[in-house]
Amino acid sequence: MLRLINLELQKLLLSRVNKVLIFISFILPFTVLILSSIKINFFGFFTLELGELGIFNFPIIWHITTFFASYFKLFFAIVVVSMIGNEYSNKTIKQNLIDGLSKKEFILSKFYTIVFFSLVSTVLIGVASFLIGLYYSSYTEASIIVREVEYLLAYFVKLIGFFSLCLFFGMLVKRSAFALAFLFVLYIVEWLVFWGSYEAFESTDMAWKVKNFMPLESMYKLIDQPFQRIIITKYPDKMDLAYDYAVHWYEIAIVLGWTALFVFLSYRLLKVRDL
Amino acid sequence: METILTINNLTKKFGYLTAVKDLSFTINKGNVYGILGPNGSGKSTTLGIVLNVVNKTAGDFSWFDGKTSTHDALKKVGAIIERPNFYPYMSAYQNLKLVCKIKGVEYSKIDEKLELVGLLERKDSKFSTYSLGMKQRLAIASALLNDPEILILDEPTNGLDPQGIHQIRSLIKLIASNGTTILLASHLLDEVEKVCSHVVVLRKGEKLYSGRVDEMTSSHGFFELKTNKHDELVSFLESDTKFSKLKVEGELITAFLTEPMDASTFNKLMFEKGITLSHLVKRKESLEEQFLQLTDNK
DSSP states (O other): OHHHHHHHHHHHHTSHHHHHHHHHHHHHHHHHHHHHHSOEEETTTEEEOGGGGTTTSTTHHHHHHHHHHGGGHHHHHHHHHHHHHHHHHTTHHHHHHHTTOOHHHHHHHHHHHHHHHHHHHHHHHHHHHHHHHHHHOSOOOHHHHTTTTHHHHHHHHHHHHHHHHHHHHHHHHOOHHHHHHHHHHHHHHHHHHHHHHHHHHOOHHHHHHHHTTSHHHHHHHHSOOSHHHHHHHHOTTOGGGOOOOSOOHHHHHHHHHHHHHHHHHHHHHHHHOOO | OOEEEEEEEEEEEETTEEEEEEEEEEEETTOEEEEEOOTTSSHHHHHHHHTTSSOOSEEEEEETTSOSOHHHHGGGEEEEOSSOOOOTTSBHHHHHHHHHHHHTOOTHHHHHHHHHTTOGGGTTSBGGGSOHHHHHHHHHHHHHTTOOSEEEEESTTTTOOHHHHHHHHHHHHHHHHTTOEEEEEESOHHHHHHHOSEEEEEETTEEEEEEEGGGSSOOOOEEEEEESOHHHHHHHHHHOTTEEEEEEETTEEEEEESSOOOHHHHHHHHHHHTOOEEEEEEEOOOHHHHHHHHHHHO
């Protein structure tokens, strides 16, 4: 396993484009997080301190940081599709196999790398949130801190799921740009499914339930948007805004199911294809 | 003799097109093999199948003793197909390091092999800055990293300039002289003739011949003759059963033998007949002529 990750890391880190993208996808959310946590003084007119809003309180901070940080996954998605696209356009995938890498090892080296970077990203976000939380949070009891750390798990699963989807699209269309376009197509398809099931069941509830099983939506659903929650914490009387924002085991199960399917399909594609 | 590769009744279909049809042959250790055939005769497809990048339709093949899986066997094989495929943004050294990681070879081999192909000074230049000849030599260095039991080369001189072709050919000869088995696919006949001891001839995916280069056709060679008694010689040759076919091009008469006969015997015979020859050469068909005979007959 280490051999396969090592192999893929060499391919990735020696390319300047990839280095920049990886840097952006990991360091940028980190920096944004740090910046947003410091007190910004607008030329003495007023000071903006997001910490004052209470969004850096435990346990809500886990929810908020993972939600916003997950938008930066798009940068690494480019890396994932290009690491497949480049193998095809340079024909190095063919040479790798001829040199004695099995098809299974080839896919696994990509997948392990995805897991590795997802893990690094999760740890970075975890540590940053923890430190900022310690600094700002009004409550720092251990029991409150560890409450809702499952958002970190959800974040980790979300990244793996999304990158596996990119891996599959990369294998399917062999070209990075088309693979990214496919993501957009899938987004539209999911809305079509939503519309279709609304027509079929004549209920928005049912339509949402169906859409929640779709790849992109299921990944999005792992970490629900935190805006309503922020409002609720600020104004406890607005209970009509209450919604279910927790991370559920079945949400994680759906995404893991998609992940397994995408990795398996990528392998099948490589296996039946003549290079 | 130790077997390296056995192919049994291998067939590959691309839709309606049959690229390889019921092909069988065996590669033994220590020989230099050529796979010969016009473009589109299934050479690269056959190599692709045994190298695990093209899926076969029917038949089977086995590497070495038949017990190792293909991808493990490939770690003991060195192969380059068509164009050299490397990561353009990496240097030669980094590219070879990657191959070492895949094959499980010591990094110390890298300098040794770069030295062999004469690229040691350029080892830190990016692959994308290399000329085609250098790329091809790097590919050979890469294929040799694991000191393979067999080196497979698919059209290694394709697209190279004369110097490049010469460099690659001398490299191949050097490698062959070290006892490495070589399998060379090419449509360039003189290339195969110059380096190979055995050939497999393919046409439209079918095997026409496999065996030693010099036993490819059953011919006994031919004489090229010139004389001032042109008509007498022609009529004599036509009546003699030792000669099958005659070809007359201006003054030059080409007579094909049906049984062995050396030039001095023929010369003596002619002298006895009172025909003096101004030109007498005994030749065997070149591989090219043999190849054209083989591929045209069917």
